[in-house]
Amino acid sequence: MSAAEKYDVFQAIADPTRREVLHLLAAKERSIAEITSHFNMSRTAIAKHLHVLADAELVSGTKVGREKIYSLQPEPLTELKQWLSFYEQFWNNKLTKLKYVVENQFEKDKE
Amino acid sequence: MSAAEKYDVFQAIADPTRREVLHLLAAKERSIAEITSHFNMSRTAIAKHLHVLADAELVSGTKVGREKIYSLQPEPLTELKQWLSFYEQFWNNKLTKLKYVVENQFEKDKE
DNA sequence: ATTATATGAAACCAGATGGTTCTATGTCAA
DNA sequence: TTGACATAGAACCATCTGGTTTCATATAAT
Numbered sequence: 001m002s003a004a005e006k007y008d009v010f011q012a013i014a015d016p017t018r019r020e021v022l023h024l025l026a027a028k029e030r031s032i033a034e035i036t037s038h039f040n041m042s043r044t045a046i047a048k049h050l051h052v053l054a055d056a057e058l059v060s061g062t063k064v065g066r067e068k069i070y071s072l073q074p075e076p077l078t079e080l081k082q083w084l085s086f087y088e089q090f091w092n093n094k095l096t097k098l099k100y101v102v103e104n105q106f107e108k109d110k111e
Numbered sequence: 112m113s114a115a116e117k118y119d120v121f122q123a124i125a126d127p128t129r130r131e132v133l134h135l136l137a138a139k140e141r142s143i144a145e146i147t148s149h150f151n152m153s154r155t156a157i158a159k160h161l162h163v164l165a166d167a168e169l170v171s172g173t174k175v176g177r178e179k180i181y182s183l184q185p186e187p188l189t190e191l192k193q194w195l196s197f198y199e200q201f202w203n204n205k206l207t208k209l210k211y212v213v214e215n216q217f218e219k220d221k222e
Numbered sequence: 223a224t225t226a227t228a229t230g231a232a233a234c235c236a237g238a239t240g241g242t243t244c245t246a247t248g249t250c251a252a
Numbered sequence: 253t254t255g256a257c258a259t260a261g262a263a264c265c266a267t268c269t270g271g272t273t274t275c276a277t278a279t280a281a282t
Contacts, residue, residue, distance in 0.1 A: 014125035015270085019194070026201060033228060045271055047229075066228045066279040074202040081195055083130070088192070090137060090185040126240085144258060156241055158259075163239095177249040177258045 005055070009076045012056035017041075018049050025059060025072040032068055116166070120187045123167035128152075129160050136170055136183040143179055 013019055017039065024035055036046045050070055053059040058077070061070040124130055128150065135146055143161065147154045161181055164170040169188070172181040 010125045010127075010130070013194075014121045016121075017270085019121070022198075026198065031228080041270090042272065043229080044231090044273085047231095048270075063229090068229065072201060074198045077195060077198050078202065080191075081199070083124075084188060084192055084195065087133075087137065087185045087188050090183060091189065128240090142258080152240090153242065154259080155243085155261090158261095159240075174259090179259065 007052045007055040009056050009058065009079050012053055012058055013080070015049070015052075017046075018053055021046070021049055021053065022058060022072060025070060026074075029069050029071040032070070035070065118163050118166040120167050120169065120190050123164055123169055124191070126160065126163075128157075129164055132157070132160055132164065133169060133183060136181060137185075140180050140182040143181070146181065 013022070020038070021035060024030060024038060032043060032047055032050065035050070036043045039046060050059060050061065054061060054070075056076055058073055059070050060073050061068045063069075124133070131149070132146060135141060135149060143154060143158055146161070147157045150157060161170060161172065165172060165181075167187055169184055170181050171184050172179045174180075
């Protein structure tokens with residue numbers, strides 16, 4: 001596992017456990033053991049998830065003594081944001097249309 | 112396949128082929144055959160991807176004659192946007208910090 | 223020095239995923 | 253009504269994924 005560039009941001013955040021890990025790391029840096037304590041699965045499983053996240057460069061880990069401390073690296077999420085921004089026009093349009101319909105109906109009701 | 116709620120937005124967009132399909136449907140409604148013509152894989156494979164997307168409610172399909180026409184339903188992407196918005200503060204902070212460091216260094220250089 | 227702690231890494235496993243081919247069904251056109 | 257077209261669905265397959273257990277190694281503490 002953890003071959004360079006094997007996982008991209010989209011794959012990395014597809015798993016709910018990994019999203020939880022990101023959320024934990026958003027609060028503060030944590031060791032693998034500390035992260036594991038929040039889940040109902042083995043340390044090894046969490047370590048694998050961390051490898052995937054590190055592969056997508058969403059986290060980075062540095063050894064401190066015998067611990068490995070992971071921290072959030074949110075930059076790759078900008079790729080996701082860019083991807084999303086393309087679609088915002090569509091749901092904005094839909095909401096605008098909906099708003100128009102609703103308001104029009106409202107006007108009609110008052111007649 | 113296509114059991115209700117089996118796939119969420121995060122999983123649906125994890126696959127690059129599915130993201131391409133979404134992009135195609137953003138331009139206009141299309142039949143399965145039409146979508147397939149843009150890829151180097153079987154119609155059945157594309158149909159499966161469409162089922163996943165439909166399960167996540169990112170697309171919807173209606174039968175018209177012997178064709179099934181799929182169209183984009185961007186609303187579920189708002190969930191993704193909300194998820195993302197939580198992390199925006201972090202990368203904004205990082206950029207702010209970086210800006211601060213760079214500018215500070217610049218000032219020091221002038222001394 | 224010995225022991226406990228924290229992680230790394232390998233081997234293994236079941237189920238999910240992404241693709242295929244083949245067959246069946248419904249619709250349009252001649 | 254016959255044939256071509258568009259899709260549906262089943263069966264199958266290889267690989268990936270997300271988990272496990274086990275063993276090894278490095279550091280900390282007594």
